[in-house]
Amino acid sequence: MQITINGKPEEVQADTVMDVLKQKDIDPHMVAVELNTQIVERDRLPTTKVQDGDKVEFLFYMGGGA
């Protein structure tokens, strides 16, 4: 299945958004995840399905400023 991750098309074997995170080796506590412009909260990552053509964005925390 092909999905777009952070703007780049990628081949993934995944049923849920959590599967995508695991495949990319990303700790879900370190990112906000958006599926087709909709934020998917951490508790819903394991139950939210991904489909061919979906757009997934990972937003890592960036806490600096000073």
Next chain:
Amino acid sequence: MSFTEEQITRYSRHILLPEVGGKGQKKIAQAKVFVVGAGGLGSPVALYLAAAGIGTIGLIDSDVVDLSNLQRQVLHHTPDVGRSKVQSAKEKIFLLNPDVNVETYEDRFTASNAMNYIAPYDVVIDGVDTFPAKFLINDACYFAGKPLVHGGILRFEGRVFSIVPGQSACYRCIFQQPPPPGLVPSCQEAGIIGVVAGIIGTIQATEALKLILGIGDPLTDRILDFDARKTAFREIRTKRNPRCPLCGNHPDVTELFEHEQEACQLQAPGALGIS
């Protein structure tokens, strides 16, 4: 209000722009912007807003200038090491543009003083370097109905977006809460390439001016991430989250509070490299 000959000359390149003109320059001169943090992001924001002729710039910071700040905090110069950041900032702003009224607050921005501090201002700028402070600013601006320009930087990367409370996605719509302590490093631990503060801060200043002038398309419901290693921007379209703990349909955050300060140690460098 009317401008003197000198002011007309000073702001002539703004006044030439049809989207600004004399009318827009007056809006700028009457605007009040509150900048939380007089550091990496606060420096370019305050300098460019001062140059633009913002009527009042409020600056809050409880820190003194450290030698390690000078690599990016361009408000402060070498002789300022050890001096109050807001005092140092006020002097530089005055030298750049004496038209600007600078209100300085040598204080921490806290849940108990946040609402009072932001009340007189039209736009708020996030220039802080901790997650608890970023969430506090977001929440305070929501409760006060003040537009906020968020900024965040780390290593070679930066992020900026604007929030119009109740109308566009807020910080909590995206990140419901701070990361677990120790998981995400601070600039102090992980480093920051100084210019990224300049790039993100000048975009924050641009957004503040656009909000004041009511021109263009605000950076709302769009998150702009910058990666200096690639010199690439990524725009992430977003929208208000009905499950947002602050501005969603069933909010849990109903009053101001401060999240626990994250522990100052890094556990896992993790998968930050992805993009």
